[in-house]
Amino acid sequence: MHELGVASEILDVALAEAGRHAAKKVTSIRLRVGVLRAIEPENLSFLFEHLARGTPAEGALLEIEEEPVRVECEACGVSEAPSFTVECPRCKGTGVLLTGGDSLSILSLDVDA
């Protein structure tokens, strides 16, 4: 299950951050996840909760912001699409370039000292 690896990576970063700030608890984590990553936010939260049990990140809230795919079309410019696509959402042309939609990053992290 691919969310499990992602959840454990997030936990590692969160715990390292908490350690750096000598924080007792991680209260929330904001993530930006590209739709091309095919991650189910609910699944990710569930796995994270499970992995974080007994660590300072136990009970931390995952706030997941989805990043849409950016579709660059020669005729229309940049549009956004909610999932992988091979055509422009506006003119249905296929001469498009997909940029973005594949990020996976922690935007911010709240800790309690």
Ligand SMILES: [Zn+2]
């Ligand atoms: Zn177009």
